[in-house]
Amino acid sequence: MRPEPQADSPAFVASARSSRSTAWRDLVCVLALTVLAALVCMRFEAGELTYSLTRRFERFQLDEIPPTLVVLATGLAWFAWRRYRESQRELLHRRALEAKAASLLAENRRLASESIGAQENERRHLARELHDELGQYLNAIALDAGRIRDLSAHDQARSEPEVHRLALAVMQSASTVYRQIGGMIRRLRPIGLDEFGLPSALEHCVESWRERLPQASFTLTVDGDFSNLADVVNITLYRLVQEGLTNVSKFAQNSRVEIYLVRTSDNTNNTRASRGEIVVTMTDDGPGVDLTKPRAGLGLIGMRERVEALGGEFHVASQPDGGFLFCARVPVQAGLPDPTDPSALAELAKSEK
Structure with a gap:
């Protein structure tokens, strides 16, 4: 698993210290200018001069302007301080996102390189x-x-x-x-996926692992209609279960494995296509892993990339001696043309011909 970038990394700490030093330097400059202005006003008796100039306009209450200006200056200082704090938080958040984007880019490059290498090895x-x-x-x-x-x-x-x-x-x-x-x-290509559908292909896959790992216990539960799904969704769900079973063979050979495949539908809107999502969950009671530590393998990263490429969500939960669980949610309509897009429907009809 890839560790999330932390805001307390050395780069962020150095950046925060630099920002704080700049703020203190600006504050010192403001205080120095304030003291200098006070000395100039005392030297030229600015208060008495202002009073002598404004005493003829006493009916306009101009002598009350200094306290008003003090309140205004205090309010502006408070507003400026709040804006400064918000800008610092936004700056740190932006740098965290930039670091995360750089990490994801490096990880994607590594994944692409490993994928090309795996493809060449397979060939x-x-x-x-x-x-x-x-x-x-x-x-x-x-x-x-x-x-x-x-x-x-x-x-x-x-x-x-x-x-x-x-x-x-x-x-x-x-x-x-x-x-x-x-x-x-x-x-x-998975056996039976094109002829018999996803549930049958998964059952065949699980049955083959029952023969390879007789000391493990496998349970597959399927609920819902899995017809009329895009080919990319079928392949993604199959590969998720296949990769999960491969991990079981590596790290949890004596465990109890439970696989749930559920399709939920949402017909609240009056469209012809049934919305909803497909949820695949796999759990085992094996030794588990510490997800806070970096992992050298690309299995979970590849699974996450497959699911997120379809607009879905991928979650993993595990701890040492606490088993392992992953849950993937994929939209039912992923990979299918938008029914409101005539060009997409025409392209689909052309491909079917």
Whole structure:
């Protein structure tokens, strides 16, 4: 997890000290000017001079102006002090946001770099499997098929056992190739997501983890209608659960895992499209983590980026020996065209054709 920028970091402390020193310097200048003005007024007897000039206008009560000016000056000083404090708070808040933006930018660059590296590693792995595994078995199929062809041209009675053995070898090689291709397809696209929908794909994913981690307990609860969702929403929700189960296999192999997938609807408005959100929650009673400490992994960061890219919210709660929980909220309409936008609907109809 990424730690939030703190306002008590050295950069903010130095900035605050610089601002305070500037304020004290300005205050000293104001006091010095005030003392200098008082000395000048005493030297030239400004009060008596003012009184002599205004005594003929006594009926206008001009001699009451000095106390009024004192009250005005006090009020302006109080107002200026308040504005100064507010500007300092706004300045610190702005610098905190700038620091946070810089941190997020650096994190996004790191995430993009790691994503490119992961993509290249996956491509390298697939290329190696295609060359080493599939190429080997396809070559064996070709050799066995050629041997069957040659044997079939000779005495069939004498070559029948050998043909049978070679036919079994071809079947085994083809079955191995099929399993290898199935594994590659599963990594590239969740099984059953397009044909049977999100709940079935998640059930298949959870079932595979039940086989891998028999010492753990998995519970999947689905509530609501998950049809007519955008493909990006289906993929995001599936990847969230998949990444959560991967974390369980790493840190909480003996825990009890509960997964909740709920769709809420809001039909208060009279639009044809049903609004609402999809909430996916995963909890386990494993060892947990200290979220206040920086983490080197990018799993949670990637999950948060996926959800926030759809306009959703992602929350994590955990503590040492206290289990782990994440909750993601994704709008139902995420990834779908706006029903009030004719151009978006026309584009969708064109893509469906």
